Amino acid sequence: MTDFNEIDLDLLKKLSEADGIGGMEREISRIVTTYGEQYSDEIRYDNLGSAILKASGQEDGPKIMLSSHMDEVGFMVRSITDDGYVNLLPVGGWWGHVMPAQEMTITTAEDKKIIGVIGSRAPHGLSEEIKEKVIKPMDLYLDLGIDSREAVESLGVSIGDMITPNVQFREMNDSNYLMGKAWDDRCCIGVGLEVLKNLKAIEHNSTIYFAATTQEEVGIRGARTAVHTIKPDIAIALDVTTATDTPFDNKGMKLGGGVVLSVLDSLTIGNSGMVRMMEEIVKDLNLDVRFDFMTVGGTDACNIHKMLDGVVSMTLSLPTRYMHSPRLIIHKEDYIQTIKLVTEFCRRLDWSSLNQMKAAVGISNL
Structure with a gap:
């Protein structure tokens, strides 16, 4: 596994400072397609405006959908x-x-x-x-x-x-801490684009579709139409979760603690076999891991997993302070580790591992 440590801070700055509420995500879509064009084989859109970038693998390999929403509150x-x-x-x-x-x-x-x-x-x-x-x-x-x-x-x-x-992106006094607006969910747009860049340098069996989706904050709408465009075999929703390491909370979800595997939220239960594969990769890559059980709210996975005849799905989260406010803070280490995890997942996935995930929830006609 190639060690990917370099991240594009200018990309994060552009994503954070761009303006785009639900139904008006054009500025962010332009950034996504301009940056991602060199790392994808095809770019298309659904009729709600979600931008879908394709990185081809083997012709008969599984189709992986990565989903991050472009709209901000x-x-x-x-x-x-x-x-x-x-x-x-x-x-x-x-x-x-x-x-x-x-x-x-x-x-x-x-x-x-x-x-x-x-x-x-x-x-x-x-x-x-x-x-x-x-x-x-x-x-x-x-x-x-x-x-x-x-x-x-x-x-x-x-x-x-x-x-x-009206907020400018800023590296804080410890430059690992990044402040900006719209990290929900622009930091995960960054993750998806960085993963496409990484995959350009390695062989992968699966074909990866990165969907930069619309209208998540007003009803998780763009992910639904993107699924019908992609028809994926498996999906990862990339979104933020609430950091609880401030004096207001002091409950332990710290910035800089590594990847966050969402076991469930109020709208989605992650596929248990998929969670286990993520844990194996975390161990193999020597990453840090936390588990999230968010009892309020949901992600693109809410609608993705219910589409078609069901899509094997889960959410990976980045903790952020001060969610749904003008200024949020994330940590570079969480961002980098999430990129590494998703890149390796996309590299490893094949039909055998996907069938194991289906068997984990009782599907036996494989």
Whole structure:
């Protein structure tokens, strides 16, 4: 097994800083296809906009689907007041505490970027009841620093335009820690592209399809249509999970602790034989491993495993701090180890190992 340690930080920067909520993932799709073109044999799209990159193996080998979603949580322009304030419509799950006083970017239909700030209240004179109350995202607004509806419209802003956090990618004081927006799930878009790059240098029996999917945050939609396009034999959903190593949690899912095998979440139970094969690879590559049991939420695997006549599936996760907020933090070691694990899984998989995974859940007519 070739030792893959080099990662492309410029790719991660571009992925993090690109803007793309559910149904408006075009900026990210362009990055995916531009970067992945040299490492894939074919690029196609489904009708929801998921980009699917193919790395061919043996003609009669299994088809592996890797799935990472392109969309981030964000907002749309819901309405514009006569005084020039922009009312927000959340697209994806937001907690009101993380929003006030944050810079946001409106992307117009002509791809013009307009910067504003979400309004907040000064604490002076507020009652304790008001201070302790979480403002609902629907009650917040964007201040563009202008004073009329006409001025907003003259900038090209329209109802339905995309709004996303205005955040720059940053290596933290320990450069292993990477801060940016949209790590959910752009860091795993990076994983998929890095795996395709690695596979270009090695022989593999299987044909790998990397699906950069759409609309996960609003109902896990793009993964469903991508499955019908690919018709995979087996699939890995790549997504983030919640790090719990801060003073708020202190429960043990640390950044920098290696790969995370998702045994189950609230919407998917990983194939037990597939989990075991991942464990074997972890041991062979001397990687670090944790196990995740996420009782709230799900990933692309939720819809993938239920499509067609069922697809052998599981999720691999990267822990991130401050999920569904404007600024998230991940760790390079988790990213690198996940790339190594997925690359080796794709190299090793053949029909024999896939049939063992099916037998693990009681399928005997093999």
